[in-house]
Amino acid sequence: MTGFPPEVRELVCERAKGCCERCHIATPDMQLHHRRPRGSGGSKAADTNTASNAVLVCARCHRDIESQRKNSLHYGWLVRQGAKPAEIPIWMEWQWVLLTNEGQVIPK
Secondary structure (H helix, E strand, C coil), X not given: CCCCXXXXXXXXXXXXXXXXXXXXXXXCCCEEEECCCCCCCHHHCCCCCCHHHEEEEXXXXXXXXXXXXXXXXXXXXXXXXXXXXXXXXXXXXXXXXXXXXXXXXXXX
């Protein structure tokens, strides 16, 4: 599987309320970002295309996440290979949270 299935896309978009989950702005260029990259064997993991591994971001934030990898790893916007995204907190809305595969956000 190469991307998020429609039901996961829907869960993540509902969770984000149509806004970038990083900067909280709605733009026409919204994208789903894999927190744990699909390369280096990541696409073979069972949880690759789940809601806990997905965040809705604008193109600018997506570029920032990918270009500032050390910072993105620290804040959970990126997850290391071998880690489970549902277990790695992400800094959202001024707090650490966990993302579930059911599309929920749980304060850590």
